[in-house]
Amino acid sequence: MEQRRNMQKLTMLGDxxxxxxxxxxxxxxxxxxxxxxxxxxxxxxxxxxxxxxTESCFFERPWEAINAWNGGDEGRYCDRKHHDEQ
Ligand SMILES: [Zn+2]
Incomplete structure (x- = not known):
């Protein structure tokens, strides 16, 4: 069985x-x-x-990532990037 190197799971955040x-x-x-x-x-x-x-920083806690996306404390969408701008 081949092991996947990178596992990603997406969860919709809604409101x-x-x-x-x-x-x-x-x-x-x-x-x-x-x-x-x-x-x-x-x-x-x-x-x-x-x-x-939120591109270049990943967070250890889900709410930290959400906070960053929402423009919270240190966030401002973090180092958000649009895929067209890379
Ligand atoms: Zn969009």
Whole structure:
């Protein structure tokens, strides 16, 4: 059995997250990233319509990622990037 190196799980956030700053979509998802089964999980937030996301920082707690997306304490969408701008 082949092991997947990068595991991602997406969970829709609904009203918890603000709409996308780029396209206005409400389809905002929490992304759980796991390098492998033994690694810690890191969280990010992404818009599935335009693929904008909290790009360069992943968070150890899901609410930290959501807070960053919403423009909370240290966040301002973190280092958000639009995929077209890369
Ligand atoms: Zn978007």
């Amino acid at each position: 918890v997250a603000k709409e996308c700053p780029f396209c206005g979509s409400k389809k905002i998802y929490l992304v759980e990233n796991k390098a492998d089964a033994k690694s810690a999980t890191y969280y990010g937030v992404t818009c599935v319509d335009c693929l904008a996301r």
